[in-house]
Amino acid sequence: MIRGVGADVVDVARLSRSLVRTPALAARLFTPAERRFPSGAERPPASLAARFATKEAVLKALGGPLGVGWRDIEVTQCASGRPSVRTHGPATAHAARLGITAWHVSLSHDAGIATALVVAEGDDTPTRPATDGTHGP
Amino acid sequence: MAHTHATRIREFITGRHPQAELTDTQDIFSLGFINSLFAMELVMFIEKEFAVTLPNDELRIDNFRTIAAMSELVERRLAATASAA
Numbered sequence: 001m002i003r004g005v006g007a008d009v010v011d012v013a014r015l016s017r018s019l020v021r022t023p024a025l026a027a028r029l030f031t032p033a034e035r036r037f038p039s040g041a042e043r044p045p046a047s048l049a050a051r052f053a054t055k056e057a058v059l060k061a062l063g064g065p066l067g068v069g070w071r072d073i074e075v076t077q078c079a080s081g082r083p084s085v086r087t088h089g090p091a092t093a094h095a096a097r098l099g100i101t102a103w104h105v106s107l108s109h110d111a112g113i114a115t116a117l118v119v120a121e122g123d124d125t126p127t128r129p130a131t132d133g134t135h136g137p
Numbered sequence: 138m139a140h141t142h143a144t145r146i147r148e149f150i151t152g153r154h155p156q157a158e159l160t161d162t163q164d165i166f167s168l169g170f171i172n173s174l175f176a177m178e179l180v181m182f183i184e185k186e187f188a189v190t191l192p193n194d195e196l197r198i199d200n201f202r203t204i205a206a207m208s209e210l211v212e213r214r215l216a217a218t219a220s221a222a
Contacts, residue, residue, distance in 0.1 A: 010174055011174060018178060022185065028181070052177075068193060070177075089193070
């Protein structure tokens with residue numbers, strides 16, 4: 001059962017300018033793992049913008065900004081490169097309250113715009129607790 | 138003091154969106170130019186401009202809906218910083 005849907009678009013150049021203008025911003029928005037590829041190389045602005053868009057899309061799927069910080073929503077990547085979402089703290093609590101048990105994520109960036117679409121999936125019991133805050137494949 | 142905060146917040150918003158004519162109590166989200174990136178820039182501006190930290194539990198839409206609400210948020214965080222010092 002679909003519990004929520006969220007979409008967001010981000011201007012890559014604008015986010016890039018913000019990251020340059022405010023050096024502390026990257027650490028505020030992204031976990032250390034999000035800022036790098038699994039290989040250890042730093043992610044370029046387009047990739048970070050797609051991750052920021054994902055966080056905002058997840059917030060929308062949860063029903064809006066509800067005291068959830070950007071790092072409470074972590075965009076992960078499995079070995080195949082497929083993105084997913086891991087929630088922490090209040091984001092996990094909100095997801096549990098909505099009965100969300102899995103997140104499905106699609107990211108894209110082209111022509112200077114990063115986009116994210118997320119679908120929150122759950123079972124028929126809206127109060128099922130999330131055990132470890134990990135959702136997705 | 139809150140009046141000064143409101144002025145600086147308004148200047149930030151109109152600096153990015155010159156077409157915006159804002160009163161202190163106007164719902165800025167109803168005006169159509171606020172997106173997720175601008176909301177993030179607004180949070181970072183408030184933290185930097187007023188030397189406050191906004192904890193996650195303050196990142197609620199009602200705290201940013203109007204200039205007055207943001208001014209109150211700044212006052213609250215400044216008071217919290219002062220009491221912790």
